[in-house]
Amino acid sequence: MTQIHVRAQPGDVAEYVLLPGDPQRARHIAETYLEDAVLYTEHRQLLGFTGTYRGVRISVQTTGMGCPSAAIVTEELARLGARTLIRVGTLGGATPAVQPADLVIATAAVPNDGTTRQLLGGAPYAPAASFEVVEAAVGAARAQGWAHHVGLVMTEDAFYASTPEHARLWASRGVLGFEMEASAIFLVAAQHGLRAGCLTACSNDIGDPQLVPDGVLASGVDRMVRVALGAVAALAGR
Ligand SMILES: O=P(O)(O)O[C@H]1O[C@H](CO)[C@@H](O)[C@H]1O
Ligand SMILES: O=c1cc[nH]c(=O)[nH]1
Secondary structure (H helix, E strand, C coil): CCCCCCCCCCCCCCCEEEECCCHHHHHHHHHHHCEEEEEEECHHHCCEEEEEECCEEEEEECCCCCHHHHHHHHHHHHHCCCCEEEEEEEEEECCCCCCCCCEEEEEEEEEECHHHHHHHCCCCCCCECCHHHHHHHHHHHHHHCCCCEEEEEEEECCHHHCCHHHHHHHHCCCEEEEECCHHHHHHHHHHCCCEEEEEEEEEEECCCCCCCCHHHHHHHHHHHHHHHHHHHHHHCCC
8 A cells, every 4th residue: 555655555665775855865866876766756755766786675765854754754664664774864063073074873863853752752762773774884884984973963853943052062962963854763663673774974064054065065975875875785685
């Protein structure tokens, strides 16, 4: 049965799914890295493609921006048979240690969002990446020779509420950067017994309206995608 938002049939979505927020990133990944990529949904611009990488069947499914949309997409992917989900996103750096286009591999996401609060009924919970996914991503980054950060991110709802002061406070608690989907993806994946991870490329400093130049960010995004695909290949035993 097709889902309400991810309009796909059972069998359309692979067990391994990469999750960009941006539909054009989904298209770029499918067209650049997957063989025989087929578009299975474009409803609401939540573009979804399935193809293969090193013989492994992989989907790339847009989440849209923010936890409400990411939670819907994660829930529907679970119903469609996905088993391992890896977000491939961008993030605002919270500390000078995270430089433009740097790769950040999340171990867990501080849940500063309303979606996980509603799903949990306010109960305390630590939305975390699956160890195997973190291990595979770190292994792929090392094998490909890319520098990377590994640690906490914060997931937020209000992009423009973040200030440099807020970033400094959370950096003092170990947060590397802010993004808007990981906590919901980690929680909903855990509720369905799925593995999940989150890789991000730094697009700006928190509170700085200046984005990393397009070319620099594009290289960071491509490095991140190659690491995510390397992680999938390792998890699939290729
Ligand atoms: O580049 P994506 O994956 O969309 O991720 C980040 O960018 C958007 C905000 O600009 C939010 O979705 C945030 O999480
Ligand atoms: O959530 C996000 C993502 C990228 N950059 C930010 O400043 N915030």
